[in-house]
Each structure stands twice: as structure tokens, then as C-alpha cells.
Amino acid sequence: MNKFLTLIKSGILVTLRFRLGVFVTIIGNLIYLIIVYFLWRSIYLSSGNNVLNGMTFEDTMIYLVLASSMFTLLESYLTWRMHEDIQSGKIILDLIKPMGYQLYKSLGLIGEMLFKLVTTLLPTFIVVYFLSNFHIQLGINLIFFFLSMIIGIVISLCIDFLVGTICLYTQSIWGVNMIKEVLVLLLSGAVIPLNFFPQPLKNITMYLPFQAIYNAPLQQLLNTELSIYTRFSSMGIQLIWLVALLLICKVFWWKSLRIITVNGG
Amino acid sequence: MNRIIEFENITKEFKILNRREGLKGSIKDLVSKNYSVIRAVNDISLSIGKGEIVGYLGPNGAGKSTTIKMMTGVLEPTSGTIAVNGKIPYKNRCQNARNIGVVFGQRTQLWWALPMIESLKILKDIYQVSDEAYKSQLALYESIINVKPLYNKTVREMSLGQRTLCDILAAFLHNPSVIFLDEPTIGLDVSMKSKIRHLIKELNARQKTTVILTTHDIGDVDALCERIIIIDKGSMIYDDTAGNLKKYFGAYRTLKLKIKGEYILSDIIQALELRFLNQTSMVVRTSEEWISILSKEDEAPIMEILMFMQGFILINDIKIEEINTEDIIKKIYEGNI
Amino acid sequence: MMKQGFRYYLKIYGKILVQNIKSKMSYRADFFISLIGIIFVNLSGFITFWIIFKNVPSLLNWSYYEMLFLYGFSLIALTPVQCFFDNNWNLLTYVFSGDFIKYCFKPLNLFFYYISEIFDIKGIGQLVVGITVLSYSWTNLGLDFSLIILVKLIIALVSASLFMISITNFAAASSFYILNSAYFVMMLSNKFKDYAKYPITIFGGALRIIFTFIIPIAFMAYYPSLAFLSNKEATFLTYFTPVYGITFFYLSYKFWMFGAMKYNGTGS
Numbered sequence: 077m078n079k080f081l082t083l084i085k086s087g088i089l090v091t092l093r094f095r096l097g098v099f100v101t102i103i104g105n106l107i108y109l110i111i112v113y114f115l116w117r118s119i120y121l122s123s124g125n126n127v128l129n130g131m132t133f134e135d136t137m138i139y140l141v142l143a144s145s146m147f148t149l150l151e152s153y154l155t156w157r158m159h160e161d162i163q164s165g166k167i168i169l170d171l172i173k174p175m176g177y178q179l180y181k182s183l184g185l186i187g188e189m190l191f192k193l194v195t196t197l198l199p200t201f202i203v204v205y206f207l208s209n210f211h212i213q214l215g216i217n218l219i220f221f222f223l224s225m226i227i228g229i230v231i232s233l234c235i236d237f238l239v240g241t242i243c244l245y246t247q248s249i250w251g252v253n254m255i256k257e258v259l260v261l262l263l264s265g266a267v268i269p270l271n272f273f274p275q276p277l278k279n280i281t282m283y284l285p286f287q288a289i290y291n292a293p294l295q296q297l298l299n300t301e302l303s304i305y306t307r308f309s310s311m312g313i314q315l316i317w318l319v320a321l322l323l324i325c326k327v328f329w330w331k332s333l334r335i336i337t338v339n340g341g
Numbered sequence: 342m343n344r345i346i347e348f349e350n351i352t353k354e355f356k357i358l359n360r361r362e363g364l365k366g367s368i369k370d371l372v373s374k375n376y377s378v379i380r381a382v383n384d385i386s387l388s389i390g391k392g393e394i395v396g397y398l399g400p401n402g403a404g405k406s407t408t409i410k411m412m413t414g415v416l417e418p419t420s421g422t423i424a425v426n427g428k429i430p431y432k433n434r435c436q437n438a439r440n441i442g443v444v445f446g447q448r449t450q451l452w453w454a455l456p457m458i459e460s461l462k463i464l465k466d467i468y469q470v471s472d473e474a475y476k477s478q479l480a481l482y483e484s485i486i487n488v489k490p491l492y493n494k495t496v497r498e499m500s501l502g503q504r505t506l507c508d509i510l511a512a513f514l515h516n517p518s519v520i521f522l523d524e525p526t527i528g529l530d531v532s533m534k535s536k537i538r539h540l541i542k543e544l545n546a547r548q549k550t551t552v553i554l555t556t557h558d559i560g561d562v563d564a565l566c567e568r569i570i571i572i573d574k575g576s577m578i579y580d581d582t583a584g585n586l587k588k589y590f591g592a593y594r595t596l597k598l599k600i601k602g603e604y605i606l607s608d609i610i611q612a613l614e615l616r617f618l619n620q621t622s623m624v625v626r627t628s629e630e631w632i633s634i635l636s637k638e639d640e641a642p643i644m645e646i647l648m649f650m651q652g653f654i655l656i657n658d659i660k661i662e663e664i665n666t667e668d669i670i671k672k673i674y675e676g677n678i
Numbered sequence: 679m680m681k682q683g684f685r686y687y688l689k690i691y692g693k694i695l696v697q698n699i700k701s702k703m704s705y706r707a708d709f710f711i712s713l714i715g716i717i718f719v720n721l722s723g724f725i726t727f728w729i730i731f732k733n734v735p736s737l738l739n740w741s742y743y744e745m746l747f748l749y750g751f752s753l754i755a756l757t758p759v760q761c762f763f764d765n766n767w768n769l770l771t772y773v774f775s776g777d778f779i780k781y782c783f784k785p786l787n788l789f790f791y792y793i794s795e796i797f798d799i800k801g802i803g804q805l806v807v808g809i810t811v812l813s814y815s816w817t818n819l820g821l822d823f824s825l826i827i828l829v830k831l832i833i834a835l836v837s838a839s840l841f842m843i844s845i846t847n848f849a850a851a852s853s854f855y856i857l858n859s860a861y862f863v864m865m866l867s868n869k870f871k872d873y874a875k876y877p878i879t880i881f882g883g884a885l886r887i888i889f890t891f892i893i894p895i896a897f898m899a900y901y902p903s904l905a906f907l908s909n910k911e912a913t914f915l916t917y918f919t920p921v922y923g924i925t926f927f928y929l930s931y932k933f934w935m936f937g938a939m940k941y942n943g944t945g946s
Binding site for chain 2: 689779783785795
């Protein structure tokens with residue numbers, strides 16, 4: 077267990093050195109949130125209703141603010157890092173380590189994520205909690221949110237790994253990454269809460285793994301009307317996706333290793 | 342002889358902003374300035390003629406690149422007059438740039454993603470080289486080195502040596518009157534180095550292009566330069582022929598000894614120091630199994646050193662060498678003239 | 679600036695451009711995937727509007743098609759900065775490593791030579807989506823079309839495009855002045871690009887003034903669009919767009935060049 081901790085710690089140290097980067101992310105998020113605030117204010121003003129699809133303006137804003145800081149958390153740049161490792165040949169060193177490459181990379185990333193959890197998500201949560209006049213319920217839902225978010229993080233990492241592996245074949249990092257980013261952000265409900273989606277589209281998203289990243293944990297946290305049964309079944313679906321993606325990841329990676337040993341060696 | 346570059350009492354001072362840390366610091370820097378003045382080039386006068394190859398040497402930060410920036414018109418001197426081809430370079434950078442070529446060791450000036458020949462064609466248009474001149478220039482290149490296989494390679498695909506080669510060819514394309522080469526052989530292997538030296542020498546001979554070469558590689562100097570200018574801490578400390586430099590230091594020789602058995606270098610140095618107390622300029626080094634002792638004949642004759650060493654060391658083999666340029670320059674830097 | 683004359687520069691730019699496109703085409707897979715990537719990005723904006731308007735009939739008196747008009751207009755106006763001025767993004771690296779000096783030895787205008795080096799071909803994908811969305815909304819709004827309107831539209835688009843170019847110039851050139859924090863300035867300035875597609879009226883009063891005069895985002899689509907939408911009143915600022923755009927670009931160019939000279943002068 078000790079070597080795992082060392083790796084996680086190294087991830088945190090790397091991130092600390094890029095404090096400016098964190099600063100940029102926070103201000104960047106604020107700029108994004110300004111437009112989100114004004115856009116949704118005008119949507120609610122134009123609709124003439126206080127409640128749209130079961131959500132008040134306040135609900136929507138809390139949802140979107142938290143989603144934006146979760147995005148910061150989940151941004152792993154994994155594809156680019158894998159590409160770098162392959163280009164520089166460093167991957168060969170990583171491959172002979174007594175631990176799978178994927179696990180090795182993930183541990184470093186988890187260290188960074190813990191750092192971002194403390195520097196972005198937690199402060200955002202506290203600010204939102206006070207600004208919304210304690211609108212967020214603090215109870216059993218926090219535990220569900222936390223567990224669900226962890227599953228979401230691993231799912232997101234799996235998708236990043238898959239995309240990184242696809243890039244071994246396409247050699248086009250930017251394009252593939254963009255396609256992934258757009259699909260994840262839109263279909264996970266990170267940009268617009270899934271409640272606002274037209275029903276047929278919403279149904280489709282429920283059969284895709286993306287909603288497990290943003291929508292599922294945020295619903296656990298914010299939707300006070302969820303029954304215990306719904307909570308567990310939502311997490312069950314997350315777990316099914318998690319297992320499926322982990323398997324696909326592993327198999328696809330093993331199938332693709334040959335490419336690295338041929339090209340990157 | 343035609344004067345290509347004239348420097349008269351050139352001095353360049355920089356106001357250096359003492360930067361503060363962080364974003365807050367940067368914003369403070371914008372408002373309140375905290376400068377200190379540094380004299381990078383101090384009262385240099387020189388004159389370089391047509392067709393010369395000048396080795397421009399000096400330790401890092403001596404003011405070499407500042408001088409070159411002034412010659413290329415990027416920088417304006419603080420005081421003094423400067424002329425390149427009879428014109429003042431900083432008054433019209435673009436016009437000056439038409440008459441010069443620049444190669445910066447590892448920073449290619451070719452288009453990264455384009456085949457080399459396409460880069461040359463673009464440069465032909467930029468410098469407005471006529472079709473005939475362009476063709477004859479390529480013919481000249483092909484007669485000196487085997488460049489054709491590189492034409493369709495992109496810079497991205499080239500090795501560092503090939504890239505430098507192409508950069509040099511590109512710099513000569515418009516037949517400029519002066520070329521600045523900044524460490525052209527840095528990081529290259531021996532055969533590539535000699536290839537590049539050959540190329541520079543040939544182009545200089547055939548086109549009478551003035552070449553100003555900054556380098557840390559003494560092999561470049563020995564192979565190419567007739568004249569050497571040495572600059573240190575902004576001031577010129579040597580400007581004469583490479584031959585004179587050696588003549589001046591002719592009294593120096595290097596004794597090389599191959600020793601039997603294991604000895605500790607510091608012990609040998611100590612013994613030598615005790616024996617030759619008056620000796621100030623002696624330098625002792627080891628490389629592989631050779632010990633080399635550089636000394637000045639009138640202070641410590643080689644024969645005396647040899648005899649002294651024989652007294653306590655078993656010597657397998659000896660060599661005596663004339664001083665090389667590298668040692669001379671090192672001595673000048675150290676101020677032991 | 680152009681002592682060599684406009685034709686000389688145009689010829690050289692054309693030559694570099696053709697070569698750049700050729701070389702991009704030789705990495706065909708990367709080219710197509712990048713193109714699909716940027717089309718995805720821009721379509722996602724379209725889908726966002728589509729979903730929003732499934733929930734509300736209009737957004738502060740802007741109809742679905744009017745919003746799409748704005749969106750399409752902004753995509754086209756943001757294409758030049760994407761395609762032609764992408765090298766601005768590398769400026770910080772060049773300044774940081776000292777490699778910037780290599781641009782100073784050619785007998786060309788420094789800004790021109792630096793910017794001409796990179797052509798980002800995937801911007802074409804954005805242009806295609808932009809034109810499609812604009813034409814789609816144009817037809818659905820039943821707007822008139824004639825040669826004069828087309829000329830007006832092109833003038834409006836070109837002037838609008840100058841604003842993001844200028845903002846990028848300012849942000850990139852900040853590398854010359856505040857090296858340590860230029861990364862910050864660049865990242866943030868790019869975020870404002872997302873603002874262009876919304877009518878300025880959705881913002882509060884103070885922000886409206888900022889986005890009109892200080893960071894002129896409202897000129898990237900909103901003000902010039904008013905001249906074409908039959909339901910909207912064009913204001914003085916609409917017709918001011920070309921003048922303001924040229925002035926703003928000129929200032930950013932001067933800021934860039936002055937920074938470059940200042941940077942070279944520090945002997946870094």
C-alpha cells in the first residue's frame with residue numbers, strides 16, 4: 077500500500093508547482109459561470125415560470141456551478157500525457173514497472189484530483205452552500221454523492237484511457253479529444269441539466285455511460301425527492317458501467333500494446 | 342579591401358527590470374519600475390572586410406549575441422556608430438536583412454512542416470532572388486555537397502545535422518554579403534561537423550561572403566578562421582590573426598605522459614607545485630590514461646619537468662604538443678596573458 | 679508598415695499558405711479527424727440552443743432562429759482568428775525560450791512574418807458550420823437577400839472578425855511585457871470567445887458597458903447582426919463596427935510590435 081501513497085503524493089506535488097494553473101482554472105471557471113448565470117436568468121425570465129422541469133433557477137445554478145467545478149476535477153489531460161509518454165519513449169520505462177501502466181497513471185492522477193478536490197470543489201461547495209442560503213441538504217445524500225462521484229471519476233478516467241488508446245491508432249490527438257469532450261459534456265448533463273432535454277433524447281442519455289459522470293452524482297446530492305431505492309439503482313447502473321468500462325479498457329489496452337512496442341520502441 | 346562591417350566605439354547598455362514575483366508583482370512592475378543598468382558591450386571598435394571568416398569568441402554572456410543583434414539591426418547601440426555595407430542597420434532593419442544571412446545553431450529558420458525545397462522557394466520570393474541566380478545557387482550547392490536527397494524532406498524529419506546544413510544553405514540563398522553563424526556545429530557528431538565546416542569554407546571561398554562565426558568549438562576556429570576576435574565582459578580583449586595568437590603563445594607546450602600504475606592526480610599536482618614554485622601558468626589535466634602538463638618554456642622547461650616526474654613515477658610513453666587554440670583562449674579568459 | 683508594398687506581401691503569404699495546406703493534407707487522417715472534431719464542437723453549440731428552445735419560446739425577445747443567426751454569424755466571424763492567427767498561441771513559448779529572435783532576421787514585417795508561419799486548417803470546419811447555421815436561420819427568418827446585402831454582410835463579418843483577432847493580439851503580446859503572467863491573460867481572453875454568440879442584452883448594465891467598450895465582445899456578432907435582422911433596430915454602434923474594428927486592430931498591432939521591439943531591446 078505504501079508505494080500507492082507515494083505515487084498519489086507525487087501527483088499532489090506536481091500540481092502544487094502549477095499553482096498558477098489552478099488560479100487560471102478558477103478564474104476561467106468564473107468567466108464561464110458569468111455567462112451561465114446570465115443565460116439561465118434570461119431563460120427563466122423568458123419562460124415566465126419559477127419552476128422549469130422541476131427545477132427552480134436556484135436549483136439549476138447550484139447544479140451547474142457544481143458541475144463546472146467537477147469538470148475541473150475530472151480534466152485529466154490523460155490523452156496528451158499518454159501521447160507524450162509514447163513520443164518521448166518514457167512509456168517503455170513505465171511498462172516495465174511492477175504495476176500496470178493504467179494503474180500507475182491513475183494513481184498519479186488521483187493525487188492531482190485530491191488536490192483539486194480541496195482547492196476547487198470543496199471551496200465551491202461551501203460558497204454555494206452559503207450563497208444559496210443553505211439550500212443544499214446535508215444528510216445521507218452527501219454519502220451517496222461522494223460514493224457516486226468516486227465511481228463517476230473512475231468512469232471518466234476509463235473513458236480518457238479508451239480515448240488515449242484510440243489515439244495510438246489515429247495519431248490525431250486534438251480531434252479525437254475534442255469529439256470525446258463534446259460528447260461527454262453534452263450527454264452527461266454537465267452543460268444543460270438532463271431534466272431540460274426533450275424526453276426521447278433524455279431516454280437515450282440514460283442508456284449511455286456519460287450521465288454516470290455528472291448527472292448521477294449531482295442528482296444524488298441535489299434531488300431531495302429520490303427514494304432510497306432510486307438512489308441504489310442509480311448507483312447500480314453506475315457500477316455496471318464501471319465494470320464494463322474497466323474490462324473494455326483492460327482488453328483494448330492489451331490488444332494495443334503491440335502498437336506501442338512497434339512504434340514507440 | 343572592402344569594409345563590410347564597421348564598429349566605432351560601440352557601447353550598449355541595457356536597463357534591466359528587476360522583476361517581481363507573481364501576478365501581483367507583474368502588475369506592480371507595469372506601474373513602478375525598478376531598473377538597474379548593465380553595460381553589455383563596452384566601447385568596441387572593429388572593422389571586418391569582404392570575404393573574411395572571423396571567429397567571434399567569448400564566454401557565455403560576454404556580449405557576443407548583443408553585438409550580433411546590433412549588426413543585424415535588431416538592437417540600436419547606446420552610443421557609437423555602426424555600419425553594415427555602409428548603411429546603419431537599425432535605421433532600416435528590413436533593408437539590412439536583405440544583405441545578411443543568419444543561422445542560429447538549433448533554432449531553425451526554415452518552415453518546420455514544409456519540404457526543404459519549398460522553404461527555399463519561399464525564401465527566393467522573400468529575398469526576390471531572380472530565377473537564374475536561384476538556379477545557379479542550387480547548382481553550386483549540389484556541386485559542394487550531396488543535398489538533393491534532402492530537398493523533399495521536411496525539417497521535422499531531418500536530423501539536427503541535416504537541419505543545420507539546410508539552414509546554412511538557406512542563409513546563403515540570396516548571396517548576402519555577410520553571414521552570421523551562431524554555434525553552427527553544436528551538438529553534432531564529428532563527421533557532420535567536418536561536413537559543415539567544409540560547406541562553410543567552400544561557400545565563403547566561392548562567393549566571397551564575409552562569415553562571422555561565434556562558437557565554443559575550437560575545432561571550428563582551427564578549421565575556418567583566419568582572424569579571431571575575443572570578447573569578455575563586453576570588452577574586446579583580442580583582435581588579430583589566428584596565427585599570431587599561436588605565435589604569442591608559442592612558448593607554451595604541453596607535455597603528455599602515459600603512466601604505469603595508479604597515481605592520484607592531486608598528489609602529482611602537489612609535487613609539481615612544490616618543485617616549480619615560481620610557476621603560475623602551469624595547467625595539469627588528465628584524460629583517460631594520459632596526464633598533460635601545460636607549461637611555459639622559460640618558467641619550467643619541459644625537460645626539467647620530465648626528469649622530475651621520472652624521479653617518482655614510471656612513465657610508459659611521452660608526447661610533446663604545441664599549444665592549441667582552446668588552451669590559448671582559456672588562458673586569455675583567465676587573464677593569464 | 680508595408681514598405682515592400684501590398685502585392686509583395688500578398689504573394690508571399692499566398693505561397694506560404696498553399697504550402698501549409700499541402701503539408702496538412704499529407705496527414706490526411708489527422709486532418710479529417712480534426713475537422714470532425716471542430717464540427718462537433720460547433721454543432722454542440724447548435725444543439726445547446728435547440729434544447730434551450732425546447733423549454734422556452736424565446737430568449738428575452740430573441741427567437742430561436744434569431745439566436746441561430748447570431749450563432750452562425752459569430753462562428754464565421756471567429757474563423758479568421760482560428761485559421762490565420764493561431765501562431766499567437768505559441769508566442770509565449772517563443773518569448774520564454776528566446777527563440778523569438780529568429781523571426782527578426784528576415785526582410786519582412788515582424789508581425790506579418792510571425793503570423794504567416796502557421797495556418798490552422800481545421801478552422802474551415804467552423805466556417806462550414808457557421809455558413810450552414812447562418813443560411814438556415816436566414817431562410818427561416820425569411821430575410822431578403824441581394825448582392826448589396828451580401829456585400830454588406832461580408833463587410834460586417836470582416837469587421838466583426840477583427841475584434842477577436844485584436845483581443846488575441848493583445849493577449850499574446852502581453853508575453854512581451856509580463857512574461858510570468860501572460861499564460862493567465864491568454865487563457866482568460868480565449869474564454870470570452872464563448873460570449874460572442876449571445877445578445878448583449880442578457881447581461882446586466884455594468885457588463886454591457888464592459889463588453890461594448892473595454893472587451894468589445896458585443897461587436898463579434900451582436901451589434902453587426904442588428905443590421906440584418908428585420909425585427910431588431912440597428913444602433914449607431916452597428917454602423918460604427920468597421921471603424922472601431924479597424925482602430926482596435928491597429929492598436930493591437932502597434933501594441934504587439936512595440937512589445938516585440940521592447941523585448942528585443944532588453945537583450946533577453
